[in-house]
Amino acid sequence: MSMVLIVGARSDIAKAVARKYAGEGYDLYLAARQAESLQELAADIEIRSQRKVAFGELDILDFESHQKFYESLPEKPIGVISAVGYLGSQEEAQTSFDEAQKITNTNYLGITSLFDTIANDFESRGSGFMVGISSVAGDRGRKSNYCYGAAKAAFSVYLSGLRNRLNDTNVQVLTVKPGFVATSMTEGMDLPAKLTAQPEQVADDIFHAQQKGKNVIYSKWIWRWIMLIIKHIPEWRFKGMSL
Amino acid sequence: MNLSGWGNYPQIDSESIGLDKKQALLDWIDDKDEVIAFGNGRSYGDSALSQHVVLCRPHNYFLGFDEVSGLLHVQAGVLLSEILEVFVKRGWFLEVTPGTRLITVGGAIASDVHGKNHHQAGCFSNSVKSFQLMLPDGKIVNCSQSENHELFNATCGGMGLTGIILDAEISLTKINSAFIDQQTIKTANLRETFEAFEKYQDVTYSVAWMDCLARGDNLGRGLLMVGEFCDDGNLYYQVKRKPGVPFSFPGFALNSWSIRAFNALYYGRASASRQKVDIESFFYPLDAIADWNRIYGRKGFVQYQFVLPRASSFEGLREILKVISDEGKGSFLAVLKLCGAENENLLSFPLEGYSLALDFKIEPGVFDLINLLDQRVLHHGGRIYLAKDARVSQAVFEKGYASVDQFRDIRQHYKMNHKFNSLQSRRVGI
Numbered sequence: 001m002s003m004v005l006i007v008g009a010r011s012d013i014a015k016a017v018a019r020k021y022a023g024e025g026y027d028l029y030l031a032a033r034q035a036e037s038l039q040e041l042a043a044d045i046e047i048r049s050q051r052k053v054a055f056g057e058l059d060i061l062d063f064e065s066h067q068k069f070y071e072s073l074p075e076k077p078i079g080v081i082s083a084v085g086y087l088g089s090q091e092e093a094q095t096s097f098d099e100a101q102k103i104t105n106t107n108y109l110g111i112t113s114l115f116d117t118i119a120n121d122f123e124s125r126g127s128g129f130m131v132g133i134s135s136v137a138g139d140r141g142r143k144s145n146y147c148y149g150a151a152k153a154a155f156s157v158y159l160s161g162l163r164n165r166l167n168d169t170n171v172q173v174l175t176v177k178p179g180f181v182a183t184s185m186t187e188g189m190d191l192p193a194k195l196t197a198q199p200e201q202v203a204d205d206i207f208h209a210q211q212k213g214k215n216v217i218y219s220k221w222i223w224r225w226i227m228l229i230i231k232h233i234p235e236w237r238f239k240g241m242s243l
Numbered sequence: 244m245n246l247s248g249w250g251n252y253p254q255i256d257s258e259s260i261g262l263d264k265k266q267a268l269l270d271w272i273d274d275k276d277e278v279i280a281f282g283n284g285r286s287y288g289d290s291a292l293s294q295h296v297v298l299c300r301p302h303n304y305f306l307g308f309d310e311v312s313g314l315l316h317v318q319a320g321v322l323l324s325e326i327l328e329v330f331v332k333r334g335w336f337l338e339v340t341p342g343t344r345l346i347t348v349g350g351a352i353a354s355d356v357h358g359k360n361h362h363q364a365g366c367f368s369n370s371v372k373s374f375q376l377m378l379p380d381g382k383i384v385n386c387s388q389s390e391n392h393e394l395f396n397a398t399c400g401g402m403g404l405t406g407i408i409l410d411a412e413i414s415l416t417k418i419n420s421a422f423i424d425q426q427t428i429k430t431a432n433l434r435e436t437f438e439a440f441e442k443y444q445d446v447t448y449s450v451a452w453m454d455c456l457a458r459g460d461n462l463g464r465g466l467l468m469v470g471e472f473c474d475d476g477n478l479y480y481q482v483k484r485k486p487g488v489p490f491s492f493p494g495f496a497l498n499s500w501s502i503r504a505f506n507a508l509y510y511g512r513a514s515a516s517r518q519k520v521d522i523e524s525f526f527y528p529l530d531a532i533a534d535w536n537r538i539y540g541r542k543g544f545v546q547y548q549f550v551l552p553r554a555s556s557f558e559g560l561r562e563i564l565k566v567i568s569d570e571g572k573g574s575f576l577a578v579l580k581l582c583g584a585e586n587e588n589l590l591s592f593p594l595e596g597y598s599l600a601l602d603f604k605i606e607p608g609v610f611d612l613i614n615l616l617d618q619r620v621l622h623h624g625g626r627i628y629l630a631k632d633a634r635v636s637q638a639v640f641e642k643g644y645a646s647v648d649q650f651r652d653i654r655q656h657y658k659m660n661h662k663f664n665s666l667q668s669r670r671v672g673i
Contacts, residue, residue, distance in 0.1 A: 040304050043304070044304040044306070047305040047306075047307065047329075048325075190244065
């Protein structure tokens with residue numbers, strides 16, 4: 001059977017993505033820290049979709065373990081979706097390098113370490129899809145979250161390069177840039193309803209974009225245009241703004 | 244966060260926490276006395292509005308399903324639509340479903356919702372085998388007909404005022420088709436509408452749309468739609484994404500002329516017919532139009548639903564329809580339903596007789612009109628449905644519900660009244 005690997009599986013977007021893919025007939029392997037807490041989600045998806053859902057431990061910050069993790073999977077996935085993300089605290093990151101490092105290591109180095117391993121395997125097999133959930137925060141640095149934004153920007157660039165590298169193989173690389181999403185990560189923030197996606201909408205967008213072989217998507221779609229404008233504000237003007 | 248029910252009236256600035264937070268939730272809830280569970284925000288008025296709300300949607304795991312008996316165990320934040328997406332294609336359907344599938348299981352229990360088969364299947368609680376309820380002190384109890392029976396009867400229809408429903412076991416019913424054999428009967432006046440209901444009461448599903456602005460000889464004319472599930476083995480079920488209402492209509496868009504015109508056109512174009520329709524168009528026609536509540540504009544609307552005992556239904560409805568059509572403040576959606584017998588739950592809405600649901604745009608004079616209707620409803624021995632309500636007075640509410648004191652006693656006994664309160668519960672004094 002065709003199995004899809006979902007990493008960062010405890011996040012709300014991952015949960016919605018997992019339900020979507022299983023609902024469309026894929027088996028799943030869910031990976032995250034404290035994997036035992038994935039038990040309920042795995043059972044939920046099995047009841048909903050009657051697909052096979054396995055789960056296991058993955059610490060994205062433990063770079064050394066990634067190769068072994070991938071080799072130990074019961075079968076090789078036909079695709080991988082990363083919902084790994086750590087927003088952290090910008091304020092803390094400015095004063096504590098530990099926090100800055102954790103943000104960077106989670107959102108960039110950790111996930112790319114795992115993706116390198118998987119990309120090599122997909123490349124040699126000549127098939128597969130890799131979906132990286134990045135963020136609109138990586139499109140331009142803002143004072144409220146530029147440490148997170150910088151790591152996401154690096155991840156977006158990484159995915160772009162990977163896509164370029166794998167262009168001649170049959171491996172698809174999809175960059176997903178969600179705007180505001182109503183998840184536990186954004187809980188308590190006052191988000192404008194019209195610009196805020198539900199995790200299920202993001203999951204639908206990801207599934208359809210992946211199936212159609214797309215390269216980069218924004219979710220909701222309107223963020224492509226919002227970010228286009230934001231990216232084009234001249235720096236002399238932008239530096240004085242509070243966005 | 245700014246919260247409102249489906250009617251967009253009233254609105255309140257609330258603090259919230261997700262029901263999936265477990266320990267954090269217990270700590271959060273501990274020192275608060277104005278807390279209410281909030282599901283998918285589809286009760287129309289202020290039943291789920293309070294200073295502090297517990298958001299139930301994140302609590303949405305399927306916990307178990309018995310393929311033989313059809314018993315489904317889910318967390319309370321699961322939507323009925325999620326259940327349908329999973330189970331219709333496997334040959335199962337909800338025993339009872341209201342006219343929207345976009346409500347949570349917890350909300351369905353708390354409002355003890357009813358549907359087009361109420362005259363045969365009763366309320367949603369009939370399909371509930373058991374549920375877990377979190378009491379004010381954080382204790383979790385199992386409730387069913389045999390266990391904590393009193394709490395079961397208070398919670399089903401109890402508008403979230405007995406605690407927080409955590410998960411529930413509900414029975415699904417077998418179907419052999421995702422399609423309904425629907426028959427439409429066109430009636431020329433109220434007498435004919437009633438006769439049609441009586442004539443078709445052996446059919447499982449029935450509901451009527453009424454033109455509440457029709458006057459004189461046409462008063463009470465409408466379209467009765469009745470149906471049974473087909474038996475063709477075709478279980479294809481796919482919810483189509485359709486365009487919704489993109490923005491709130493300006494306040495003047497709906498007025499007595501535009502509604503009168505729409506109703507006349509809708510009635511005029513319909514004809515007696517028989518056709519095979521899918522689940523969406525038979526049970527959930529409005530769900531196909533996302534955000535349809537926006538047609539009533541930014542100020543929102545109130546829905547008014549009442550039920551009259553069978554014996555006084557005809558006279559009562561005739562009076563009420565006359566008041567409405569004289570005022571010219573009607574709605575697209577006047578939905579008439581012949582309900583079956585009352586159940587044992589303390590605050591469940593339906594009783595044997597006719598129930599009518601109407602929408603009214605918020606505009607000057609509308610509350611005076613509804614107050615007039617209240618008096619007619621009470622005069623004929625009827626009651627108001629709390630799940631739709633945003634404005635009923637304590638006096639009017641109480642007269643309709645004989646068991647309200649028993650409900651208050653239970654609330655007091657478990658100290659629920661010191662913890663779980665909504666704008667509505669404060670207003671109607673429960």
